[in-house]
Amino acid sequence: MALTHETTKGPSTLLTSMPRQSIIAVLVLFGALGLAVVMSRTEAILAPLWLLAMAAGFTLQRSRFCFASAFRDLFLFGSSRIMKGILVGLAIATIGFAINMYSKVPFPGFGALPGEANILPVGLSTIVGGLLFGFGMVLSGGCVSGSLYRMAEGYVASWVSMGGILIGLGFLSQTWNWWWQASISHEPTVWIPSKFGLGYGGGVILTLGGLLIAFLLFLWWESRSGLSTPDIPHKKEPDDTLVQKLSILWRSVFVRGWSAVVGGGVLGVIGVLMYMVHMPWGVTGELARFSNTIMSTLNFAPPEALGLSDLGGCSGLSGAGLFTHSFAATVGVLPGSLVGALFASEFKLRFPRNAKRYVQALGGGIIMGYGAGLAIGCTVGAFFSSIPSLSISGWLFALALSCGAFMGVQVIKRIA
Amino acid sequence: MELDVRGEICPYPMLKAVEAMKKLKGTDEVVVFTDHAPCLDTIPPQAGRYGYTYQVEENGGAEWTITLIPKGSM
Numbered sequence: 001m002a003l004t005h006e007t008t009k010g011p012s013t014l015l016t017s018m019p020r021q022s023i024i025a026v027l028v029l030f031g032a033l034g035l036a037v038v039m040s041r042t043e044a045i046l047a048p049l050w051l052l053a054m055a056a057g058f059t060l061q062r063s064r065f066c067f068a069s070a071f072r073d074l075f076l077f078g079s080s081r082i083m084k085g086i087l088v089g090l091a092i093a094t095i096g097f098a099i100n101m102y103s104k105v106p107f108p109g110f111g112a113l114p115g116e117a118n119i120l121p122v123g124l125s126t127i128v129g130g131l132l133f134g135f136g137m138v139l140s141g142g143c144v145s146g147s148l149y150r151m152a153e154g155y156v157a158s159w160v161s162m163g164g165i166l167i168g169l170g171f172l173s174q175t176w177n178w179w180w181q182a183s184i185s186h187e188p189t190v191w192i193p194s195k196f197g198l199g200y201g202g203g204v205i206l207t208l209g210g211l212l213i214a215f216l217l218f219l220w221w222e223s224r225s226g227l228s229t230p231d232i233p234h235k236k237e238p239d240d241t242l243v244q245k246l247s248i249l250w251r252s253v254f255v256r257g258w259s260a261v262v263g264g265g266v267l268g269v270i271g272v273l274m275y276m277v278h279m280p281w282g283v284t285g286e287l288a289r290f291s292n293t294i295m296s297t298l299n300f301a302p303p304e305a306l307g308l309s310d311l312g313g314c315s316g317l318s319g320a321g322l323f324t325h326s327f328a329a330t331v332g333v334l335p336g337s338l339v340g341a342l343f344a345s346e347f348k349l350r351f352p353r354n355a356k357r358y359v360q361a362l363g364g365g366i367i368m369g370y371g372a373g374l375a376i377g378c379t380v381g382a383f384f385s386s387i388p389s390l391s392i393s394g395w396l397f398a399l400a401l402s403c404g405a406f407m408g409v410q411v412i413k414r415i416a
Numbered sequence: 417m418e419l420d421v422r423g424e425i426c427p428y429p430m431l432k433a434v435e436a437m438k439k440l441k442g443t444d445e446v447v448v449f450t451d452h453a454p455c456l457d458t459i460p461p462q463a464g465r466y467g468y469t470y471q472v473e474e475n476g477g478a479e480w481t482i483t484l485i486p487k488g489s490m
Contacts, residue, residue: 064453064457066426068426069426069427069454069458072427073427076427076431077430077434077458077461077462078465079458079461079462081457081461140425141426141428142425142426146426154478155425157425225465226464226465227461227462227464227465228461228464228465229460229461229463229464230460230464230468230469230470230487232469232470257453257456260457345476345477345478346453347478348451348477348478348479350422350423351423352423352424352425353422353423354424357425357428360425361425412431413431416428416431416432416435
């Protein structure tokens with residue numbers, strides 16, 4: 001697949017490179033669908049999880065959706081563009097998750113928690129995990145899901161980040177028991193519907209209310225920045241014939257980028273569907289499992305993690321064998337993003353020109369991995385799937401992420 | 417001023433474009449060569465902030481040229 005690197009402008013270069021990447025996109029798509037069939041032989045539920053993860057990867061790529069950018073750009077550019085998308089996704093997911101949790105635990109006041117929901121411990125682990133993750137994600141140029149989708153676009157630095165994430169998760173795995181004894185075993189899980197008789201209605205209303213306040217906060221924040229996109233004239237594309245109409249539709253989905261609000265909304269829906277199939281979307285658990293497997297192979301297996309099996313979230317304890325639920329929900333992001341990139345002709349092997357970026361990517365990744373292991377989830381599992389699970393931990397993690405991201409911004413500006 | 421930020425990791429393509437606009441303060445164009453798609457969403461709103469308008473050209477091969485033009489000079 002030779003890509004032209006000439007920068008001649010005009011439609012001819014686009015036309016020669018597009019069909020080639022599109023053909024490969026179709027091949028990758030069929031390969032991934034075939035893999036879904038193979039996986040369903042191990043367990044039927046793996047196919048829908050894999051397909052939903054592919055849809056998530058596709059959505060991340062099409063809308064250039066990165067949670068790291070969302071937090072970072074608040075401080076770096078005064079922009080809340082992606083944050084607004086996250087809020088839309090959280091709102092949709094909150095409603096969907098509540099309905100699903102209600103079907104499993106109709107009476108939240110009796111102490112039972114819905115099993116698969118991301119209701120995580122609230123305390124020092126959330127704060128320290130969030131600070132580390134927020135800092136690391138800004139340093140390395142992408143969070144875990146952001147790195148996954150960019151790996152599939154050809155960003156070599158994201159592969160390095162991912163290596164760092166695995167290392168960081170490994171370090172945490174080796175030290176989990178210390179954290180368990182020092183703090184996590186004493187940390188409560190705070191599930192809103194079970195408190196003060198709030199129930200699901202109260203939980204949803206409080207959460208949506210919180211999201212609304214956050215939205216207004218972001219609007220105010222942006223008004224301080226003076227952002228304004230200049231009006232530029234757009235040529236109206238001809239849309240008379242059916243072929244032209246279909247072509248415009250194709251391009252708006254497969255070629256032009258999606259807005260952050262659309263991306264966030266679609267991710268919210270995917271999150272709900274994934275939870276309905278089995279569990280809320282998370283990516284860190286599978287990476288932790290992979291990291292533990294590598295360490296065991298190198299005769300450096302982590303000690304058995306105290307208390308982890310009783311906690312929800314992305315713990316890496318999801319069973320043996322290659323094809324597990326967490327495998328489908330995490331690894332599926334890669335082909336989904338790759339298909340999106342190829343159809344849009346956005347796949348390109350991108351090598352950082354500066355050696356220090358490799359160090360940033362690796363170092364940031366290690367810090368992120370440690371933070372995600374500690375918080376039992378990343379911006380997906382401990383935030384995007386935790387707030388809709390009506391768990392206070394999601395909010396505290398978000399706050400810690402913001403602080404970590406702020407600190408990260410101060411550093412990256414100085415190592416430009 | 418030409419800025420070739422191809423290969424740069426996030427957020428450096430956008431950050432360098434913004435620093436260029438801040439430094440030039442509308443005295444010159446900034447022509448950004450990038451292979452980082454998020455630039456297409458992040459740079460335009462920053463342009464207005466620093467007194468620039470913009471133009472985007474697709475070069476194919478996942479590369480774009482974003483020209484930042486001082487307002488009032490078009």
